[in-house]
Amino acid sequence: MSESPLRLPPKPKPSPWAIALSIGMVVFTVVCARTVGFSFSGLIEDLGRSNPVAQGLLEISWGEMFSERSRRAFLETLQMAVLGTTAGAAVSLPIALWSTEVGNPYRIPRILLRSFNNVVRAIPDLLWAGLFVLGVGIGALPGLLALFFFSMAVIVKLTADTLDGIDMGPIEAAKASGASHTQMLRTAVVPQILPAYSSYVLYDFELNLRASAVLGLVGAGGIGQRLDFFRNRGDWGKLWGLVLMFFLVVVVVEWLSVRIRRRLV
Amino acid sequence: MSSMSASPPVQLPSKPRDTFKIVVSTVFVVLFGWSAISVDIKWSRLLEAPADMYRLFKAMYSDIPWDELSRLIGLMWDSIAMAWIGTLIAAVFAIPLSFLAAENLVGRPIAWVTRQVFNVLRAVPEVILALLFVPMFGLSPMAGVLAIGVGSIGSLGKLFYEIIENIDSGPIEATDAVGASRLQRLRWGVIPQVAPELTSFLLYRFEINIRASSVLGVVGAGGIGGVLADTVRFKEYGVAGLALIVVIVGTIVVDTISGAIRHRIVAGRTIDIGEAQKYVVDTGGLS
Numbered sequence: 001m002s003e004s005p006l007r008l009p010p011k012p013k014p015s016p017w018a019i020a021l022s023i024g025m026v027v028f029t030v031v032c033a034r035t036v037g038f039s040f041s042g043l044i045e046d047l048g049r050s051n052p053v054a055q056g057l058l059e060i061s062w063g064e065m066f067s068e069r070s071r072r073a074f075l076e077t078l079q080m081a082v083l084g085t086t087a088g089a090a091v092s093l094p095i096a097l098w099s100t101e102v103g104n105p106y107r108i109p110r111i112l113l114r115s116f117n118n119v120v121r122a123i124p125d126l127l128w129a130g131l132f133v134l135g136v137g138i139g140a141l142p143g144l145l146a147l148f149f150f151s152m153a154v155i156v157k158l159t160a161d162t163l164d165g166i167d168m169g170p171i172e173a174a175k176a177s178g179a180s181h182t183q184m185l186r187t188a189v190v191p192q193i194l195p196a197y198s199s200y201v202l203y204d205f206e207l208n209l210r211a212s213a214v215l216g217l218v219g220a221g222g223i224g225q226r227l228d229f230f231r232n233r234g235d236w237g238k239l240w241g242l243v244l245m246f247f248l249v250v251v252v253v254e255w256l257s258v259r260i261r262r263r264l265v
Numbered sequence: 266m267s268s269m270s271a272s273p274p275v276q277l278p279s280k281p282r283d284t285f286k287i288v289v290s291t292v293f294v295v296l297f298g299w300s301a302i303s304v305d306i307k308w309s310r311l312l313e314a315p316a317d318m319y320r321l322f323k324a325m326y327s328d329i330p331w332d333e334l335s336r337l338i339g340l341m342w343d344s345i346a347m348a349w350i351g352t353l354i355a356a357v358f359a360i361p362l363s364f365l366a367a368e369n370l371v372g373r374p375i376a377w378v379t380r381q382v383f384n385v386l387r388a389v390p391e392v393i394l395a396l397l398f399v400p401m402f403g404l405s406p407m408a409g410v411l412a413i414g415v416g417s418i419g420s421l422g423k424l425f426y427e428i429i430e431n432i433d434s435g436p437i438e439a440t441d442a443v444g445a446s447r448l449q450r451l452r453w454g455v456i457p458q459v460a461p462e463l464t465s466f467l468l469y470r471f472e473i474n475i476r477a478s479s480v481l482g483v484v485g486a487g488g489i490g491g492v493l494a495d496t497v498r499f500k501e502y503g504v505a506g507l508a509l510i511v512v513i514v515g516t517i518v519v520d521t522i523s524g525a526i527r528h529r530i531v532a533g534r535t536i537d538i539g540e541a542q543k544y545v546v547d548t549g550g551l552s
Contacts, residue, residue: 021526029349029350031346032345032349032350033346035342035343035346035406036346036350036410036487037405037407038407038410046401049401051401053397053401075303076304078300079299079303079304083300086297118520122512123509123512124476124479124480124512125480126392126490127479127480127509127512130505131318131321132318134505135318135321136310136313136318137317139305139306141306141311144306145314210390213393214390217392217483218493221305227396231396231484236400239397243389243397246389246393247385247388250388250389251388254384254388260289
Protein backbone atom coordinates (compact mmCIF):
# COMPACT_ATOMS: atom_id res chain seq x y z
CA MET A 1 0.00 0.00 0.00
CA SER A 2 2.85 2.36 0.85
CA GLU A 3 5.57 3.80 -1.40
CA SER A 4 8.24 1.30 -0.33
CA PRO A 5 9.37 -0.75 -3.33
CA LEU A 6 8.59 -4.44 -3.44
CA ARG A 7 11.53 -6.41 -2.07
CA LEU A 8 11.58 -10.10 -2.86
CA PRO A 9 13.54 -12.35 -0.54
CA PRO A 10 16.76 -13.66 -2.09
CA LYS A 11 16.47 -17.01 -3.80
CA PRO A 12 17.65 -19.68 -1.36
CA LYS A 13 20.94 -21.21 -2.47
CA PRO A 14 20.79 -24.91 -3.25
CA SER A 15 22.06 -26.88 -0.29
CA PRO A 16 25.48 -28.53 -0.62
CA TRP A 17 23.63 -31.81 -0.20
CA ALA A 18 21.54 -31.20 -3.33
CA ILE A 19 24.60 -30.17 -5.35
CA ALA A 20 26.54 -33.25 -4.25
CA LEU A 21 23.58 -35.50 -5.02
CA SER A 22 23.08 -34.03 -8.50
CA ILE A 23 26.76 -34.38 -9.38
CA GLY A 24 26.77 -37.90 -7.95
CA MET A 25 23.73 -38.89 -10.03
CA VAL A 26 25.24 -37.54 -13.24
CA VAL A 27 28.56 -39.32 -12.64
CA PHE A 28 26.73 -42.54 -11.74
CA THR A 29 24.65 -42.31 -14.92
CA VAL A 30 27.67 -41.75 -17.15
CA VAL A 31 29.59 -44.64 -15.58
CA CYS A 32 26.54 -46.91 -15.92
CA ALA A 33 26.00 -45.94 -19.56
CA ARG A 34 29.62 -46.79 -20.32
CA THR A 35 29.31 -50.11 -18.49
CA VAL A 36 26.35 -51.27 -20.54
CA GLY A 37 27.79 -49.85 -23.78
CA PHE A 38 24.84 -47.61 -24.45
CA SER A 39 24.79 -45.91 -27.86
CA PHE A 40 21.92 -44.45 -29.84
CA SER A 41 23.49 -45.15 -33.22
CA GLY A 42 24.01 -48.81 -32.36
CA LEU A 43 20.42 -48.99 -31.17
CA ILE A 44 19.01 -47.60 -34.39
CA GLU A 45 21.28 -49.81 -36.46
CA ASP A 46 20.06 -52.91 -34.59
CA LEU A 47 16.44 -51.89 -35.02
CA GLY A 48 16.93 -51.39 -38.76
CA ARG A 49 18.25 -54.88 -39.35
CA SER A 50 15.73 -57.54 -40.21
CA ASN A 51 15.45 -60.04 -37.38
CA PRO A 52 13.59 -63.30 -36.80
CA VAL A 53 11.61 -61.98 -33.83
CA ALA A 54 9.95 -59.18 -35.78
CA GLN A 55 9.31 -61.55 -38.66
CA GLY A 56 7.68 -63.99 -36.25
CA LEU A 57 5.23 -61.23 -35.41
CA LEU A 58 3.94 -61.43 -38.98
CA GLU A 59 3.31 -65.16 -38.75
CA ILE A 60 1.81 -65.48 -35.30
CA SER A 61 0.62 -68.99 -34.68
CA TRP A 62 -2.91 -68.50 -33.34
CA GLY A 63 -3.33 -72.24 -33.02
CA GLU A 64 -0.58 -72.38 -30.42
CA MET A 65 -2.67 -70.20 -28.13
CA PHE A 66 -5.18 -72.99 -27.57
CA SER A 67 -3.26 -76.18 -28.29
CA GLU A 68 -3.61 -78.98 -25.75
CA ARG A 69 -0.06 -78.72 -24.39
CA SER A 70 -0.13 -74.94 -24.10
CA ARG A 71 -3.45 -75.06 -22.29
CA ARG A 72 -2.05 -77.52 -19.78
CA ALA A 73 1.03 -75.31 -19.29
CA PHE A 74 -1.22 -72.29 -18.70
CA LEU A 75 -3.25 -74.20 -16.14
CA GLU A 76 -0.06 -75.22 -14.37
CA THR A 77 1.04 -71.57 -14.28
CA LEU A 78 -2.30 -70.59 -12.77
CA GLN A 79 -2.16 -73.41 -10.21
CA MET A 80 1.35 -72.51 -9.12
CA ALA A 81 0.30 -68.87 -8.70
CA VAL A 82 -2.78 -69.77 -6.63
CA LEU A 83 -0.95 -72.23 -4.36
CA GLY A 84 2.18 -70.09 -3.98
CA THR A 85 0.17 -66.98 -3.12
CA THR A 86 -2.04 -68.81 -0.62
CA ALA A 87 0.87 -70.47 1.18
CA GLY A 88 2.85 -67.23 1.21
CA ALA A 89 -0.12 -65.21 2.46
CA ALA A 90 -0.83 -67.71 5.24
CA VAL A 91 2.60 -67.31 6.84
CA SER A 92 2.90 -63.60 6.08
CA LEU A 93 0.34 -62.25 8.54
CA PRO A 94 1.98 -63.70 11.68
CA ILE A 95 5.47 -62.87 10.42
CA ALA A 96 4.42 -59.29 9.68
CA LEU A 97 2.92 -59.01 13.18
CA TRP A 98 6.05 -60.41 14.80
CA SER A 99 8.30 -58.01 12.92
CA THR A 100 6.59 -54.82 14.15
CA GLU A 101 6.46 -53.05 17.48
CA VAL A 102 2.73 -53.56 18.03
CA GLY A 103 2.91 -57.30 17.61
CA ASN A 104 6.28 -58.04 19.16
CA PRO A 105 7.58 -56.11 22.17
CA TYR A 106 11.03 -57.71 22.00
CA ARG A 107 13.59 -55.68 20.08
CA ILE A 108 16.19 -58.29 19.14
CA PRO A 109 13.84 -60.91 17.57
CA ARG A 110 12.12 -58.09 15.73
CA ILE A 111 15.36 -56.87 14.17
CA LEU A 112 16.41 -60.43 13.31
CA LEU A 113 13.09 -61.10 11.60
CA ARG A 114 13.27 -57.85 9.62
CA SER A 115 16.82 -58.60 8.48
CA PHE A 116 15.81 -62.11 7.46
CA ASN A 117 12.97 -60.68 5.41
CA ASN A 118 15.32 -58.18 3.78
CA VAL A 119 17.55 -61.04 2.66
CA VAL A 120 14.56 -62.99 1.31
CA ARG A 121 13.38 -59.87 -0.50
CA ALA A 122 16.78 -59.32 -2.12
CA ILE A 123 16.56 -62.63 -4.01
CA PRO A 124 14.54 -62.28 -7.23
CA ASP A 125 11.80 -64.79 -8.10
CA LEU A 126 13.73 -66.43 -10.91
CA LEU A 127 16.77 -66.92 -8.66
CA TRP A 128 14.59 -68.64 -6.05
CA ALA A 129 13.30 -70.91 -8.80
CA GLY A 130 16.85 -71.67 -9.97
CA LEU A 131 17.88 -72.56 -6.43
CA PHE A 132 14.96 -74.92 -5.91
CA VAL A 133 15.44 -76.53 -9.32
CA LEU A 134 19.03 -77.29 -8.33
CA GLY A 135 17.82 -78.59 -4.97
CA VAL A 136 14.66 -80.60 -5.65
CA GLY A 137 14.78 -81.09 -9.43
CA ILE A 138 12.64 -79.72 -12.27
CA GLY A 139 8.83 -79.54 -12.27
CA ALA A 140 6.08 -77.52 -10.63
CA LEU A 141 7.33 -78.10 -7.07
CA PRO A 142 10.40 -75.82 -7.30
CA GLY A 143 8.20 -73.19 -8.95
CA LEU A 144 5.71 -73.39 -6.12
CA LEU A 145 8.45 -73.11 -3.47
CA ALA A 146 9.97 -70.12 -5.29
CA LEU A 147 6.61 -68.33 -5.40
CA PHE A 148 6.06 -69.11 -1.72
CA PHE A 149 9.25 -67.32 -0.65
CA PHE A 150 8.74 -64.51 -3.12
CA SER A 151 5.16 -63.93 -1.89
CA MET A 152 6.25 -64.01 1.71
CA ALA A 153 8.82 -61.28 1.09
CA VAL A 154 6.34 -59.02 -0.72
CA ILE A 155 3.36 -59.41 1.61
CA VAL A 156 5.36 -59.20 4.85
CA LYS A 157 7.06 -56.01 3.72
CA LEU A 158 3.85 -54.25 2.67
CA THR A 159 1.85 -55.45 5.70
CA ALA A 160 4.60 -54.52 8.16
CA ASP A 161 4.73 -51.01 6.68
CA THR A 162 0.96 -50.71 7.14
CA LEU A 163 1.23 -52.00 10.72
CA ASP A 164 3.71 -49.24 11.54
CA GLY A 165 1.07 -46.63 10.75
CA ILE A 166 -2.09 -48.01 12.43
CA ASP A 167 -4.28 -46.19 14.93
CA MET A 168 -3.09 -46.87 18.49
CA GLY A 169 -6.49 -46.03 20.06
CA PRO A 170 -8.09 -49.48 19.76
CA ILE A 171 -4.89 -51.07 21.11
CA GLU A 172 -4.99 -48.88 24.21
CA ALA A 173 -8.67 -49.67 24.60
CA ALA A 174 -8.02 -53.40 24.39
CA LYS A 175 -5.19 -53.19 26.91
CA ALA A 176 -7.27 -51.03 29.27
CA SER A 177 -10.03 -53.62 29.29
CA GLY A 178 -7.49 -56.28 30.27
CA ALA A 179 -7.01 -58.12 26.98
CA SER A 180 -4.12 -60.55 26.67
CA HIS A 181 -1.56 -59.91 23.94
CA THR A 182 -3.24 -62.36 21.57
CA GLN A 183 -6.69 -60.96 22.29
CA MET A 184 -5.37 -57.45 21.70
CA LEU A 185 -3.93 -58.47 18.31
CA ARG A 186 -7.11 -60.29 17.38
CA THR A 187 -9.52 -57.50 18.26
CA ALA A 188 -7.55 -54.27 17.91
CA VAL A 189 -4.80 -54.84 15.32
CA VAL A 190 -5.90 -57.45 12.78
CA PRO A 191 -9.29 -55.84 11.96
CA GLN A 192 -7.47 -52.59 11.18
CA ILE A 193 -5.08 -54.10 8.66
CA LEU A 194 -7.28 -56.84 7.19
CA PRO A 195 -8.55 -54.83 4.19
CA ALA A 196 -5.04 -53.64 3.32
CA TYR A 197 -3.65 -57.13 3.84
CA SER A 198 -6.24 -58.74 1.54
CA SER A 199 -5.50 -56.13 -1.06
CA TYR A 200 -1.76 -56.89 -0.83
CA VAL A 201 -2.47 -60.60 -1.23
CA LEU A 202 -4.38 -59.94 -4.45
CA TYR A 203 -1.63 -57.64 -5.68
CA ASP A 204 0.88 -60.37 -4.92
CA PHE A 205 -1.26 -62.83 -6.87
CA GLU A 206 -0.94 -60.58 -9.93
CA LEU A 207 2.83 -60.46 -9.41
CA ASN A 208 2.97 -64.23 -9.01
CA LEU A 209 0.96 -64.88 -12.14
CA ARG A 210 3.42 -62.76 -14.09
CA ALA A 211 6.39 -64.38 -12.37
CA SER A 212 5.16 -67.94 -12.73
CA ALA A 213 5.11 -67.49 -16.49
CA VAL A 214 8.89 -67.14 -16.58
CA LEU A 215 9.88 -69.64 -13.90
CA GLY A 216 9.79 -72.36 -16.54
CA LEU A 217 12.83 -70.79 -18.21
CA VAL A 218 14.97 -72.35 -15.49
CA GLY A 219 12.92 -75.56 -15.43
CA ALA A 220 10.38 -74.73 -12.74
CA GLY A 221 7.18 -75.64 -14.59
CA GLY A 222 4.40 -73.65 -16.22
CA ILE A 223 4.18 -71.79 -19.49
CA GLY A 224 7.82 -70.70 -19.29
CA GLN A 225 8.93 -74.19 -20.29
CA ARG A 226 6.99 -73.89 -23.55
CA LEU A 227 8.44 -70.42 -24.12
CA ASP A 228 11.94 -71.83 -23.61
CA PHE A 229 11.20 -74.72 -25.97
CA PHE A 230 10.09 -72.46 -28.84
CA ARG A 231 12.93 -70.03 -28.17
CA ASN A 232 15.53 -72.77 -28.50
CA ARG A 233 13.90 -73.94 -31.74
CA GLY A 234 13.75 -70.36 -33.02
CA ASP A 235 10.01 -70.75 -33.58
CA TRP A 236 9.15 -67.09 -33.01
CA GLY A 237 5.65 -67.25 -34.51
CA LYS A 238 4.55 -69.79 -31.91
CA LEU A 239 6.36 -67.90 -29.17
CA TRP A 240 4.47 -64.72 -30.04
CA GLY A 241 1.23 -66.71 -29.91
CA LEU A 242 2.01 -67.80 -26.34
CA VAL A 243 3.07 -64.29 -25.31
CA LEU A 244 -0.21 -62.86 -26.61
CA MET A 245 -2.25 -65.52 -24.84
CA PHE A 246 -0.35 -64.90 -21.63
CA PHE A 247 -0.93 -61.19 -22.05
CA LEU A 248 -4.69 -61.77 -22.32
CA VAL A 249 -4.73 -63.94 -19.18
CA VAL A 250 -2.82 -61.30 -17.19
CA VAL A 251 -5.09 -58.49 -18.35
CA VAL A 252 -8.25 -60.41 -17.41
CA VAL A 253 -6.91 -61.43 -13.98
CA GLU A 254 -5.73 -57.90 -13.27
CA TRP A 255 -9.08 -56.44 -14.28
CA LEU A 256 -10.85 -58.79 -11.86
CA SER A 257 -8.31 -58.20 -9.12
CA VAL A 258 -8.57 -54.41 -9.35
CA ARG A 259 -12.38 -54.66 -9.12
CA ILE A 260 -12.15 -56.82 -5.98
CA ARG A 261 -9.44 -54.70 -4.39
CA ARG A 262 -11.49 -51.56 -4.88
CA ARG A 263 -14.40 -53.14 -3.02
CA LEU A 264 -12.13 -54.31 -0.21
CA VAL A 265 -10.47 -51.01 0.62
CA MET B 266 -35.95 -41.84 36.55
CA SER B 267 -37.84 -45.08 36.60
CA SER B 268 -38.36 -44.92 32.87
CA MET B 269 -34.57 -44.99 32.35
CA SER B 270 -33.91 -48.04 34.48
CA ALA B 271 -36.73 -49.87 32.72
CA SER B 272 -35.03 -49.48 29.33
CA PRO B 273 -35.02 -52.70 27.28
CA PRO B 274 -31.88 -54.90 27.43
CA VAL B 275 -29.12 -53.98 25.03
CA GLN B 276 -29.90 -55.38 21.62
CA LEU B 277 -26.94 -55.61 19.28
CA PRO B 278 -27.78 -55.14 15.63
CA SER B 279 -27.51 -58.36 13.67
CA LYS B 280 -24.24 -58.78 11.86
CA PRO B 281 -24.47 -57.50 8.29
CA ARG B 282 -24.28 -60.22 5.66
CA ASP B 283 -21.82 -59.38 2.95
CA THR B 284 -22.68 -61.35 -0.17
CA PHE B 285 -19.61 -60.00 -1.95
CA LYS B 286 -17.28 -61.47 0.66
CA ILE B 287 -19.07 -64.82 0.62
CA VAL B 288 -18.85 -65.08 -3.17
CA VAL B 289 -15.16 -64.10 -3.26
CA SER B 290 -14.19 -66.55 -0.53
CA THR B 291 -16.16 -69.41 -2.13
CA VAL B 292 -14.49 -68.81 -5.47
CA PHE B 293 -11.13 -68.70 -3.74
CA VAL B 294 -11.65 -71.94 -1.82
CA VAL B 295 -12.78 -73.76 -4.97
CA LEU B 296 -9.79 -72.42 -6.92
CA PHE B 297 -7.42 -73.42 -4.14
CA GLY B 298 -8.87 -76.92 -3.80
CA TRP B 299 -8.77 -77.50 -7.54
CA SER B 300 -5.15 -76.30 -7.72
CA ALA B 301 -3.96 -78.39 -4.80
CA ILE B 302 -5.56 -81.56 -6.17
CA SER B 303 -4.83 -81.30 -9.86
CA VAL B 304 -1.38 -79.68 -9.90
CA ASP B 305 1.35 -81.99 -11.14
CA ILE B 306 3.22 -82.29 -7.83
CA LYS B 307 3.81 -85.33 -5.67
CA TRP B 308 3.13 -83.79 -2.27
CA SER B 309 5.32 -86.37 -0.54
CA ARG B 310 8.27 -84.75 -2.34
CA LEU B 311 7.61 -81.62 -0.32
CA LEU B 312 8.70 -83.45 2.84
CA GLU B 313 12.01 -84.37 1.25
CA ALA B 314 12.63 -80.80 0.08
CA PRO B 315 14.35 -79.54 3.27
CA ALA B 316 16.88 -82.40 3.12
CA ASP B 317 17.44 -81.73 -0.59
CA MET B 318 17.99 -78.02 0.04
CA TYR B 319 20.38 -78.78 2.90
CA ARG B 320 22.46 -80.96 0.57
CA LEU B 321 22.45 -78.18 -2.04
CA PHE B 322 23.66 -75.61 0.49
CA LYS B 323 26.43 -77.96 1.61
CA ALA B 324 27.51 -78.37 -2.01
CA MET B 325 27.41 -74.58 -2.46
CA TYR B 326 29.25 -73.45 0.62
CA SER B 327 31.63 -76.26 1.54
CA ASP B 328 34.28 -75.02 -0.89
CA ILE B 329 33.78 -71.39 -1.87
CA PRO B 330 35.83 -70.34 -4.95
CA TRP B 331 36.95 -66.92 -3.68
CA ASP B 332 39.07 -66.27 -6.78
CA GLU B 333 35.80 -65.89 -8.73
CA LEU B 334 34.67 -63.07 -6.44
CA SER B 335 35.99 -60.13 -8.48
CA ARG B 336 34.43 -61.47 -11.69
CA LEU B 337 31.07 -61.92 -9.95
CA ILE B 338 31.18 -58.43 -8.43
CA GLY B 339 31.89 -57.08 -11.92
CA LEU B 340 28.83 -58.90 -13.27
CA MET B 341 26.68 -57.61 -10.41
CA TRP B 342 27.87 -54.10 -11.24
CA ASP B 343 26.75 -54.74 -14.85
CA SER B 344 23.32 -55.66 -13.52
CA ILE B 345 23.12 -52.51 -11.40
CA ALA B 346 24.17 -50.36 -14.38
CA MET B 347 21.58 -52.07 -16.60
CA ALA B 348 18.87 -51.39 -14.01
CA TRP B 349 19.78 -47.69 -13.69
CA ILE B 350 20.01 -46.94 -17.42
CA GLY B 351 16.81 -48.93 -18.01
CA THR B 352 15.01 -46.96 -15.29
CA LEU B 353 16.16 -43.65 -16.82
CA ILE B 354 14.98 -44.70 -20.29
CA ALA B 355 11.62 -45.64 -18.81
CA ALA B 356 11.38 -42.26 -17.03
CA VAL B 357 12.11 -40.35 -20.25
CA PHE B 358 8.97 -41.91 -21.75
CA ALA B 359 6.86 -42.26 -18.60
CA ILE B 360 7.01 -38.65 -17.38
CA PRO B 361 5.58 -36.94 -20.51
CA LEU B 362 3.08 -39.78 -20.98
CA SER B 363 1.92 -39.54 -17.37
CA PHE B 364 0.94 -35.89 -17.91
CA LEU B 365 -1.27 -37.17 -20.71
CA ALA B 366 -2.81 -39.78 -18.39
CA ALA B 367 -3.78 -37.40 -15.58
CA GLU B 368 -7.45 -36.45 -15.75
CA ASN B 369 -6.86 -33.09 -14.08
CA LEU B 370 -4.51 -31.96 -16.88
CA VAL B 371 -6.04 -33.42 -20.07
CA GLY B 372 -9.48 -34.59 -21.12
CA ARG B 373 -10.87 -37.95 -20.11
CA PRO B 374 -10.56 -39.67 -23.52
CA ILE B 375 -6.84 -38.87 -23.86
CA ALA B 376 -6.20 -40.00 -20.28
CA TRP B 377 -8.05 -43.26 -20.89
CA VAL B 378 -6.07 -44.08 -24.06
CA THR B 379 -2.73 -43.32 -22.37
CA ARG B 380 -3.66 -45.51 -19.42
CA GLN B 381 -4.40 -48.43 -21.70
CA VAL B 382 -0.90 -48.03 -23.16
CA PHE B 383 0.50 -48.25 -19.62
CA ASN B 384 -1.59 -51.35 -18.89
CA VAL B 385 -0.33 -53.13 -22.01
CA LEU B 386 3.29 -52.35 -21.18
CA ARG B 387 2.84 -53.40 -17.56
CA ALA B 388 1.42 -56.83 -18.36
CA VAL B 389 4.50 -58.44 -19.90
CA PRO B 390 7.35 -59.45 -17.55
CA GLU B 391 10.86 -58.12 -18.24
CA VAL B 392 12.27 -61.59 -18.76
CA ILE B 393 9.90 -62.25 -21.65
CA LEU B 394 10.78 -58.87 -23.17
CA ALA B 395 14.47 -59.74 -22.82
CA LEU B 396 13.81 -63.09 -24.48
CA LEU B 397 12.37 -61.24 -27.47
CA PHE B 398 15.07 -58.54 -27.47
CA VAL B 399 18.11 -60.83 -27.37
CA PRO B 400 17.80 -61.90 -31.05
CA MET B 401 17.35 -58.21 -31.97
CA PHE B 402 20.23 -56.66 -30.02
CA GLY B 403 22.52 -59.63 -29.50
CA LEU B 404 23.72 -61.31 -26.32
CA SER B 405 24.60 -57.99 -24.70
CA PRO B 406 23.55 -55.83 -21.75
CA MET B 407 21.75 -53.59 -24.26
CA ALA B 408 18.97 -56.20 -24.65
CA GLY B 409 18.57 -56.22 -20.87
CA VAL B 410 18.58 -52.43 -20.62
CA LEU B 411 15.81 -52.15 -23.20
CA ALA B 412 13.77 -54.93 -21.58
CA ILE B 413 13.90 -53.09 -18.27
CA GLY B 414 13.25 -49.74 -19.95
CA VAL B 415 10.19 -50.90 -21.87
CA GLY B 416 8.91 -53.00 -18.96
CA SER B 417 9.07 -50.11 -16.48
CA ILE B 418 7.29 -47.46 -18.58
CA GLY B 419 3.88 -48.86 -17.65
CA SER B 420 4.34 -49.10 -13.90
CA LEU B 421 6.26 -45.83 -13.59
CA GLY B 422 3.63 -44.07 -15.70
CA LYS B 423 0.85 -45.43 -13.49
CA LEU B 424 2.56 -44.28 -10.29
CA PHE B 425 3.33 -40.90 -11.84
CA TYR B 426 -0.18 -40.07 -13.01
CA GLU B 427 -1.57 -41.05 -9.62
CA ILE B 428 0.80 -38.54 -8.02
CA ILE B 429 -0.15 -35.86 -10.54
CA GLU B 430 -3.86 -36.40 -9.99
CA ASN B 431 -3.41 -35.82 -6.26
CA ILE B 432 -1.77 -32.40 -6.53
CA ASP B 433 -3.16 -29.18 -5.13
CA SER B 434 -5.20 -27.38 -7.78
CA GLY B 435 -4.41 -23.95 -6.28
CA PRO B 436 -1.13 -23.32 -8.12
CA ILE B 437 -2.72 -24.44 -11.40
CA GLU B 438 -5.55 -21.95 -10.93
CA ALA B 439 -2.99 -19.29 -10.07
CA THR B 440 -1.03 -19.88 -13.28
CA ASP B 441 -4.27 -19.82 -15.26
CA ALA B 442 -5.26 -16.56 -13.57
CA VAL B 443 -2.06 -14.82 -14.67
CA GLY B 444 -2.54 -16.07 -18.25
CA ALA B 445 0.03 -18.83 -18.47
CA SER B 446 0.24 -20.98 -21.59
CA ARG B 447 -0.28 -24.73 -21.27
CA LEU B 448 3.45 -25.33 -21.14
CA GLN B 449 4.00 -22.57 -18.57
CA ARG B 450 1.19 -24.00 -16.48
CA LEU B 451 2.93 -27.37 -16.50
CA ARG B 452 6.30 -25.84 -15.68
CA TRP B 453 5.19 -23.59 -12.80
CA GLY B 454 1.94 -25.12 -11.58
CA VAL B 455 2.57 -28.87 -11.80
CA ILE B 456 6.23 -29.82 -11.95
CA PRO B 457 7.37 -28.08 -8.74
CA GLN B 458 4.64 -29.94 -6.85
CA VAL B 459 5.39 -33.42 -8.19
CA ALA B 460 9.18 -33.37 -8.66
CA PRO B 461 10.18 -34.73 -5.21
CA GLU B 462 7.72 -37.61 -5.33
CA LEU B 463 8.53 -38.46 -8.94
CA THR B 464 12.23 -38.69 -8.08
CA SER B 465 11.44 -40.83 -5.09
CA PHE B 466 9.36 -43.27 -7.13
CA LEU B 467 12.05 -43.35 -9.79
CA LEU B 468 14.54 -44.54 -7.19
CA TYR B 469 12.02 -47.03 -5.83
CA ARG B 470 11.56 -48.47 -9.31
CA PHE B 471 15.35 -48.65 -9.63
CA GLU B 472 15.40 -50.86 -6.54
CA ILE B 473 12.79 -53.16 -8.11
CA ASN B 474 14.65 -53.21 -11.42
CA ILE B 475 17.87 -54.39 -9.80
CA ARG B 476 16.02 -57.55 -8.85
CA ALA B 477 14.86 -57.92 -12.45
CA SER B 478 18.21 -57.18 -14.05
CA SER B 479 20.08 -59.64 -11.86
CA VAL B 480 18.12 -62.49 -13.44
CA LEU B 481 17.90 -61.31 -17.07
CA GLY B 482 21.18 -63.08 -17.81
CA VAL B 483 19.22 -66.36 -17.71
CA VAL B 484 18.06 -65.60 -21.26
CA GLY B 485 21.45 -64.14 -22.23
CA ALA B 486 20.71 -60.45 -21.70
CA GLY B 487 23.79 -59.63 -19.65
CA GLY B 488 24.51 -59.24 -15.94
CA ILE B 489 25.01 -61.75 -13.15
CA GLY B 490 21.99 -63.91 -14.09
CA GLY B 491 24.09 -65.63 -16.75
CA VAL B 492 26.05 -67.34 -13.97
CA LEU B 493 22.86 -69.01 -12.81
CA ALA B 494 22.14 -70.42 -16.27
CA ASP B 495 25.72 -71.70 -16.55
CA THR B 496 25.56 -73.29 -13.12
CA VAL B 497 22.50 -75.29 -14.02
CA ARG B 498 24.31 -76.49 -17.13
CA PHE B 499 27.75 -77.25 -15.68
CA LYS B 500 26.78 -78.05 -12.06
CA GLU B 501 29.17 -75.45 -10.63
CA TYR B 502 27.58 -75.19 -7.20
CA GLY B 503 30.40 -73.25 -5.56
CA VAL B 504 30.19 -70.40 -8.08
CA ALA B 505 26.39 -70.31 -7.77
CA GLY B 506 26.63 -70.06 -3.99
CA LEU B 507 29.06 -67.17 -4.18
CA ALA B 508 26.97 -65.46 -6.88
CA LEU B 509 23.93 -65.72 -4.62
CA ILE B 510 25.78 -63.94 -1.82
CA VAL B 511 26.98 -61.25 -4.23
CA VAL B 512 23.41 -60.68 -5.48
CA ILE B 513 21.99 -60.43 -1.95
CA VAL B 514 24.70 -58.11 -0.63
CA GLY B 515 24.69 -55.94 -3.77
CA THR B 516 20.90 -55.58 -3.72
CA ILE B 517 20.77 -54.72 -0.02
CA VAL B 518 23.57 -52.13 -0.36
CA VAL B 519 21.82 -50.38 -3.25
CA ASP B 520 18.46 -50.57 -1.42
CA THR B 521 19.95 -48.94 1.64
CA ILE B 522 21.63 -46.07 -0.25
CA SER B 523 18.63 -45.45 -2.48
CA GLY B 524 16.26 -45.66 0.49
CA ALA B 525 18.26 -43.04 2.39
CA ILE B 526 18.22 -40.69 -0.62
CA ARG B 527 14.48 -41.23 -1.10
CA HIS B 528 13.81 -40.43 2.52
CA ARG B 529 15.85 -37.23 2.31
CA ILE B 530 14.10 -36.12 -0.91
CA VAL B 531 10.59 -36.62 0.43
CA ALA B 532 11.24 -35.29 3.94
CA GLY B 533 13.14 -32.27 2.60
CA ARG B 534 15.46 -29.94 4.46
CA THR B 535 14.41 -28.92 7.95
CA ILE B 536 13.77 -25.19 7.79
CA ASP B 537 15.07 -22.96 10.52
CA ILE B 538 12.06 -20.96 11.74
CA GLY B 539 14.19 -17.95 12.62
CA GLU B 540 15.62 -17.79 9.11
CA ALA B 541 12.18 -18.10 7.54
CA GLN B 542 10.89 -15.35 9.83
CA LYS B 543 13.58 -12.99 8.48
CA TYR B 544 12.15 -13.29 4.95
CA VAL B 545 8.62 -12.68 6.16
CA VAL B 546 9.75 -9.43 7.80
CA ASP B 547 11.79 -8.54 4.71
CA THR B 548 8.72 -8.59 2.47
CA GLY B 549 7.00 -6.04 4.67
CA GLY B 550 6.33 -3.85 1.64
CA LEU B 551 4.06 -6.52 0.22
CA SER B 552 1.46 -6.51 2.99
